[in-house]
Amino acid sequence: MHELAVCQALLNQVHTIAAEHADADVSRITLCVGPLSGVVPEFLERAFYLARAGGPAAHAELVIESSGVRVRCRSCGVETEATPARLICGVCGDYHTDLLDGDQLVLKRVELLQPGVIPPNKSAGVQPCVKHVDAI
Amino acid sequence: MCETCGCNLTAGNLHIAQAHRKDGTTAVEVLKDLMSDNDQQAAHNREHLDSHGVLAINLMSSPGAGKTALLEATIEALGKDLRIGVIEGDLETENDAARIRSHGIPAVQITTGSACHLDAHLIHRALHALDLDSIDLLFIENVGNLVCPASFDLGQHRNVVLLSVTEGDDKPAKYPVMFRAADLLVLSKADLLDVLDDFDTAAAERALRALGRDTPIIRTAARRQTDLDSWLSWLRENSEAHREERRHFRPVTNGRPFEPLRP
Numbered sequence: 001m002h003e004l005a006v007c008q009a010l011l012n013q014v015h016t017i018a019a020e021h022a023d024a025d026v027s028r029i030t031l032c033v034g035p036l037s038g039v040v041p042e043f044l045e046r047a048f049y050l051a052r053a054g055g056p057a058a059h060a061e062l063v064i065e066s067s068g069v070r071v072r073c074r075s076c077g078v079e080t081e082a083t084p085a086r087l088i089c090g091v092c093g094d095y096h097t098d099l100l101d102g103d104q105l106v107l108k109r110v111e112l113l114q115p116g117v118i119p120p121n122k123s124a125g126v127q128p129c130v131k132h133v134d135a136i
Numbered sequence: 137m138c139e140t141c142g143c144n145l146t147a148g149n150l151h152i153a154q155a156h157r158k159d160g161t162t163a164v165e166v167l168k169d170l171m172s173d174n175d176q177q178a179a180h181n182r183e184h185l186d187s188h189g190v191l192a193i194n195l196m197s198s199p200g201a202g203k204t205a206l207l208e209a210t211i212e213a214l215g216k217d218l219r220i221g222v223i224e225g226d227l228e229t230e231n232d233a234a235r236i237r238s239h240g241i242p243a244v245q246i247t248t249g250s251a252c253h254l255d256a257h258l259i260h261r262a263l264h265a266l267d268l269d270s271i272d273l274l275f276i277e278n279v280g281n282l283v284c285p286a287s288f289d290l291g292q293h294r295n296v297v298l299l300s301v302t303e304g305d306d307k308p309a310k311y312p313v314m315f316r317a318a319d320l321l322v323l324s325k326a327d328l329l330d331v332l333d334d335f336d337t338a339a340a341e342r343a344l345r346a347l348g349r350d351t352p353i354i355r356t357a358a359r360r361q362t363d364l365d366s367w368l369s370w371l372r373e374n375s376e377a378h379r380e381e382r383r384h385f386r387p388v389t390n391g392r393p394f395e396p397l398r399p
Contacts, residue, residue, distance in 0.1 A: 002253050002284035009173050017164055027161050031170070038287035038313040071348060085309040087316075087348035097348040103313075105170045105287075111161045 003043040007051045010107060017110045018056035024112035026057040034067045035084045037105040041066065069102035174288055177256035181263060181291025188268035190221075191378040192276060193371075194290055196314065197298035198307075199280030202324040204232045205358040206298065206367070207275055211239045213361065213368055214273075218375060221271035223262045225254040225279045232277065242266055253284035256291055273375055282307070286314040294374060300325045301335040308343035316347050320354065320370060327357035 010031070018024055033041050041064045048062045069082045073089035079100060080090030088095045156162050169175065185192050195203045204224075211220055222243040224232040233245035244262045246254060259276065266274070276292060278285040297318035299307050302325055308315035315321070321344060323337060341353055354370065357363035 002251075002287060005251070005253075005255065006170055006287070010170050012173060013166070013168060013170070017166065021162065021164070024162070036313055036316070038283070084312045085343075086346050087312075088346055095345040095348050096350070099348065107166045107168050107170055110164045110166055112164065114156055114160050114162055 003039055004047040004051065006039055006105070007044060007047040010048070011051055011055065011057060013107055014057050014060075014110055015055055018112060021112050022115065023056060024115065026060040026110060027113050028061045028063060028109075028111040029057065029107070030063045030065065030109040030111075032065045032067060032104045032106045032108050034102040034104040035069055036099070036103040039105055065108070067101050067104055070100040071097035072100050073097050171287065171289070174256045177260055178289035178291040181256055181260055182293070184260075184263060185268065185274065185291060185293070186382065188271070189379065189382050190268050190271050190274050191294070191375050192274045192290075192292040193294045193296055193374075194276045194278055194285075194292035195296050195298065196278045196282070196285045196317075197280060197300070197324075198282050198303060201280070201298040201300040201303065202358055203277050203280070203298055204235055206322070206324060206356060207236060207277065208239060209356075209358040209361070209364055210275075210368070210371070211236070211241050213364055214371065215239065215241065218371075219270055219272045221266050221268075221274045223254075223259065223266075223274065223276045225258075225277060227251070227279065242271070248279060252279055252281050253288050254278050254290060255288045259290045273371070282311040282314045286311075286317045293378060294319045296320045296322060298322045298324045299340065301329050301332060301337075303335075305334075305336050305340040306343055308340065308347060312347050315344055315351075316349060318349070318351050321351050322367065323353060323355045325357060326355035326363060327360050329355075 014026055014029055018026055033039055033044065045062055045064060052058055052060060069084055069087070070079055071082045071087050071089065072079045073092060073094055074096040075094040076089060076092045078089065078091045082088070082090065084102070087097055087099060089097055197203055207222060214220065220241050222233070222236045222241060224236065224243055224245045225248060226232060226245070227248055227250065229247070230245045233243040236243035244265045246258050246262055248254065248258070254276065276290055295317050297315060299321060301323055323340065329335060329337070344351060344353065354366040355363060356367045
C-alpha cells in the first residue's frame with residue numbers, strides 16, 4: 001500500500017503547476033496508470049481524496065486512464081497484446097520480448113480554473129448547513 | 137497537435153496546449169512520471185555511490201525469505217576480500233542491523249514506521265551515515281514485501297530478488313512488477329528442496345521467463361556454505377564489472393569539479 005506515497009508525489013507536482021499559474025484552483029487531474037506500474041488505481045484514488053485536502057487541488061477530480069499491455073518480440077519482431085503475468089510473444093511464444101506499453105505511471109494533464117471562475121464542485125463532500133424553518 | 141496524449145508539445149505550441157477552454161478551465165499538458173522526484177534523488181544517490189566506487193545491491197523478498205541470513209553468510213565468506221556495508225529497512229526494531237554489526241560490519245538501520253518500502257530519500261540520509269570510502273559493496277536490505285519496494289528506485293546498481301523454496305513456485309506470476317525488476321533471482325533455503333515436494337524449480341523458472349525476462353536464477357542455502365558458491369561468484373563478478381566501469385567513470389558536472397550534495 002504505497003499509493004499514499006505516490007499520491008503525495010502527484011500532489012507535489014500538481015501544486016507546483018498551480019503555483020506557476022497564479023495559484024489557480026485545480027479542477028481535474030488526469031493520470032495514465034498501466035497494469036504493470038505497481039500502483040492500484042482504486043487505492044490511488046482513495047488516497048487522493050484524503051491527500052488533496054487543504055491545497056489547490058482540494059476540489060479536483062481525479063481521472064485515471066489505463067493502458068493495455070503490449071510487447072514486441074525480439075525474435076519475430078511482431079507486436080502483440082499481453083497480460084501482466086504473461087509477457088511472451090503472442091505469435092511465436094518466445095519470451096525474449098520488450099515491453100512497449102503497460103508500466104506507465106504518468107501525470108498527463110492538469111486542468112486549472114481560470115481566475116474568477118467558481119469551482120463547480122466547491123461544496124463537494126461537505127454538505128452546506130441549511131437551517132430548516134417550519135412554516136407556521 | 138495530438139489532443140489525446142500531448143506527445144508533440146514544443147515551446148512553440150505550448151500556448152495551444154494551455155489554451156483557455158470555454159468551460160473556464162485551462163489545461164496544462166504535463167506528461168511527467170509520477171515517480172520523477174524519487175527518481176531524481178535515486179540518480180543522485182547512484183552518482184554519490186559511484187564517486188566512492190561502491191557497488192550497491194538492493195535485496196528484496198517476502199518477509200522471512202532469508203535476506204539477513206544470506207547477508208550474514210555472505211559476510212562470513214567475503215568479508216575478508218570485500219569491504220561490506222549494509223543498510224537495513226524494517227518497519228520497526230534495530231534487530232537486523234544488530235545482527236549485521238555483530239559480524240563487525242557497519243550497518244545503518246532505517247525504521248520506516250508504517251511505510252512498506254524504502255525510497256531514495258531515506259537511502260540518501262542513510263548513505264551520509266556511512267563512511268563510503270571504506271565500503272566496496274553496499275547491501276540495501278529492503279522491507280520484506282513483494283509489492284511496494286519494486287516501485288522505488290533507490291540508486292542501487294543491481295536488484296536481487298529472493299524467493300525461498302518454502303513459498304509458492306508461482307510467485308513470479310503473482311508479483312510480476314517485482315520479479316521483472318530482478319537482475320538476479322535467488323532461490324533461497326534451497327537445502328529444503330530435498331524435503332519439500334511442492335516447490336518445482338522448473339515451474340518457478342517458467343513463471344519468470346513468462347515475464348519476458350532472461351534473469352539468471354541461482355540457488356542458495358545460507359546455512360550450508362557449499363551452496364553459496366554461485367551467489368559468491370555472482371557478487372565477485374559484479375563487483376569486478378563495477379570496478380571496471382568505475383575506471384571509466386567521469387561524473388557529469390558541467391565542467392565543475394564533482395561536489396556531493398550535503399544531506
